[in-house]
Amino acid sequence: MSERPQEFQHAMLREIFDQPAAIKRTLARYVHDGSLNEAAFGNAPQIFREHKDLVIAASGSSRHAGLAAE
DSSP: OOOOOSOOSSHHHHHHHHHHHHHHHHHHHHEETTEEOGGGGTTHHHHHHTOSOOOOOOOTHHHHHHHHHO
């Protein structure tokens, strides 16, 4: 990985630059040896099974993440 510039012209540029490392850190919490660590999700799977619909309300980049999850 290349050296990270200390200053960015815009906060969004910093966020874009940080995305690969952020995704790597997130996946490290939930995936081990290529398999999903279901224990990391607690009882969330059961809660979701009990509901027919799930509404994700967000805006900006969070909205795009919600659309991807959908």
